[in-house]
Amino acid sequence: MERIERVAFIGLGIMGSRMAANLCRAGFEVHAFNRTRARSEELAERHGAHVADTPREAAAAAQATVTMVVDSPDVEQVLLGEDGAAHGMSAGHLAIDCSTISPEASRSIGARLRERGVGFLDAPVTGSSPRAEDGTLTIMVGGERADYERALPVLEAMGLLVVYAGPQGQGSMVKLINNAVAAANAAALAEALVLAERAGVDTDALVRVMAAGSGDSAMLALKARPMLERDFSPLFKLDHMLKDVRHTLAAARAAGVELPLGERIERLYAEASERGHGSDDFAAVVEALDREMRPISR
Amino acid sequence: MERIERVAFIGLGIMGSRMAANLCRAGFEVHAFNRTRARSEELAERHGAHVADTPREAAAAAQATVTMVVDSPDVEQVLLGEDGAAHGMSAGHLAIDCSTISPEASRSIGARLRERGVGFLDAPVTGSSPRAEDGTLTIMVGGERADYERALPVLEAMGLLVVYAGPQGQGSMVKLINNAVAAANAAALAEALVLAERAGVDTDALVRVMAAGSGDSAMLALKARPMLERDFSPLFKLDHMLKDVRHTLAAARAAGVELPLGERIERLYAEASERGHGSDDFAAVVEALDREMRPISR
Numbered sequence: 001m002e003r004i005e006r007v008a009f010i011g012l013g014i015m016g017s018r019m020a021a022n023l024c025r026a027g028f029e030v031h032a033f034n035r036t037r038a039r040s041e042e043l044a045e046r047h048g049a050h051v052a053d054t055p056r057e058a059a060a061a062a063q064a065t066v067t068m069v070v071d072s073p074d075v076e077q078v079l080l081g082e083d084g085a086a087h088g089m090s091a092g093h094l095a096i097d098c099s100t101i102s103p104e105a106s107r108s109i110g111a112r113l114r115e116r117g118v119g120f121l122d123a124p125v126t127g128s129s130p131r132a133e134d135g136t137l138t139i140m141v142g143g144e145r146a147d148y149e150r151a152l153p154v155l156e157a158m159g160l161l162v163v164y165a166g167p168q169g170q171g172s173m174v175k176l177i178n179n180a181v182a183a184a185n186a187a188a189l190a191e192a193l194v195l196a197e198r199a200g201v202d203t204d205a206l207v208r209v210m211a212a213g214s215g216d217s218a219m220l221a222l223k224a225r226p227m228l229e230r231d232f233s234p235l236f237k238l239d240h241m242l243k244d245v246r247h248t249l250a251a252a253r254a255a256g257v258e259l260p261l262g263e264r265i266e267r268l269y270a271e272a273s274e275r276g277h278g279s280d281d282f283a284a285v286v287e288a289l290d291r292e293m294r295p296i297s298r
Numbered sequence: 299m300e301r302i303e304r305v306a307f308i309g310l311g312i313m314g315s316r317m318a319a320n321l322c323r324a325g326f327e328v329h330a331f332n333r334t335r336a337r338s339e340e341l342a343e344r345h346g347a348h349v350a351d352t353p354r355e356a357a358a359a360a361q362a363t364v365t366m367v368v369d370s371p372d373v374e375q376v377l378l379g380e381d382g383a384a385h386g387m388s389a390g391h392l393a394i395d396c397s398t399i400s401p402e403a404s405r406s407i408g409a410r411l412r413e414r415g416v417g418f419l420d421a422p423v424t425g426s427s428p429r430a431e432d433g434t435l436t437i438m439v440g441g442e443r444a445d446y447e448r449a450l451p452v453l454e455a456m457g458l459l460v461v462y463a464g465p466q467g468q469g470s471m472v473k474l475i476n477n478a479v480a481a482a483n484a485a486a487l488a489e490a491l492v493l494a495e496r497a498g499v500d501t502d503a504l505v506r507v508m509a510a511g512s513g514d515s516a517m518l519a520l521k522a523r524p525m526l527e528r529d530f531s532p533l534f535k536l537d538h539m540l541k542d543v544r545h546t547l548a549a550a551r552a553a554g555v556e557l558p559l560g561e562r563i564e565r566l567y568a569e570a571s572e573r574g575h576g577s578d579d580f581a582a583v584v585e586a587l588d589r590e591m592r593p594i595s596r
Binding site (some may be wrong): 166167173205217251256264 | 424461462463464465468472478482483486487489490492493494496497504507508511513514515516520550553555558560562563566587
């Protein structure tokens with residue numbers, strides 16, 4: 001297979017614009033498409049990218065296409081819709097979707113692209129915009145191993161940890177499972193902090209003890225302070241976390257299994273969302289626990 | 299208050315023998331009692347401790363008494379039973395219990411000692427025997443702040459992180475909450491790993507991704523490998539973890555609150571225990587999840 005030198009990049013949002021800039025810096029010839037054209041023009045001015053008028057035009061000038069959009073329908077639209085990238089791809093082209101979509105959607109899109117002789121990788125990322133900027137994202141990849149190996153130079157220009165997770169859909173699956181674990185750890189932390197508050201425990205002492213031992217977690221480091229201060233300025237919205245937990249439950253059902261904890265976690269986040277915290281940071285799950293832990297009648 | 303120079307140490311098990319040795323190294327005159335006398339004699343030979351025939355005799359020679367035994371009845375026995383340490387204490391003596399007992403038991407024992415003019419701190423520790431050996435335990439302390447400050451040189455000879463958690467019982471409370479969070483994070487991890495196995499995900503890739511991001515936790519670092527290999531060699535027994543979760547639920551009820559997640563976690567560990575994993579490491583909670591996630595009939 002020919003080495004990838006020309007890359008179409010579709011979706012220049014907060015994450016995508018930074019990822020595309022890193023592809024330019026790494027020496028790839030980048031053909032950028034974004035609904036708001038000003039963002040492609042900015043990338044062209046600052047990093048020497050080429051501006052495309054449609055996803056199709058971007059893909060036609062490249063050997064691989066990276067998509068970084070919001071959800072499954074957006075990925076379908078920019079790849080397979082009218083003037084979608086697929087119409088500009090010749091056989092041997094490789095599509096790499098870095099959006100977070102369900103494993104089933106990844107498999108369905110992959111099947112349709114392969115009919116056209118186009119390879120497809122589901123390659124969602126974790127990490128915030130500073131890590132997108134530094135090129136230190138974590139990227140988990142599902143698809144054919146040969147496609148993964150061909151995509152590696154592209155992925156390594158955007159990520160620090162790039163892992164092959166298995167067949168089509170498994171990149172998405174790893175991302176969902178990671179997020180479901182984060183959701184559960186955050187809920188366990190929230191319950192612990194509410195109990196500590198109600199029982200008159202020094203919460204600073206509790207947080208220091210947990211950080212030094214078996215109660216430590218990434219969620220403790222990131223969310224203990226916002227939870228204690230009830231500061232829910234959104235870094236990752238509660239409704240997005242709820243969506244990921246539900247995708248995880250659906251994927252588990254598709255695999256024929258139940259998730260007893262996951263189901264309990266889903267109800268807690270749903271409750272927080274129903275109480276108006278959907279657009280808050282998911283640290284607001286503490287509000288569901290604070291309200292649910294009602295005094296017991298004696 | 300006079301500075302503490304002479305310390306009685308009661309309970310020379312795996313943890314206690316190492317903690318007492320560190321008191322000797324720090325220059326305290328240690329009067330040791332242990333049910334199996336050979337352990338006191340070993341401490342005397344190797345570290346210059348004095349051997350006492352009863353807890354009462356040990357306490358009578360000291361200004362403070364550290365207890366490190368198994369559960370509430372043992373603490374009551376060695377402090378308040380026949381020939382218990384309390385009978386050797388004069389007013390102004392300070393009792394420091396490093397065992398893990400319930401907050402209610404701590405408050406009850408403290409009240410009875412204070413009637414005798416004796417101070418009491420609940421000061422449970424976290425950390426394994428290597429950290430007991432190095433004097434790098436975490437120690438969380440409940441009781442009068444003046445007693446805490448007087449005890450600090452003793453505690454700092456055994457621990458690296460020593461935190462004041464609040465009034466009597468709050469040291470125990472912090473330890474329980476930390477352990478309940480560890481139990482919850484371990485259960486969430488177990489569920490994630492079982493789902494990954496069933497869905498054909500590369501579990502090594504999953505663990506690497508979680509370790510690099512929002513799914514990270516102390517439990518991931520300690521228990522992912524034993525769970526994946528179903529290696530349950532006990533470092534911390536499942537029944538001990540179940541006991542701590544139940545103590546936490548009882549403390550929450552005493553504070554008039556419910557723990558919806560804690561209750562679900564309790565059922566999972568109880569199920570694993572009923573299936574014969576009580577003496578296994580608590581990583582065996584994965585067995586409850588592996589069995590509970592039964593295929594859904596379609």
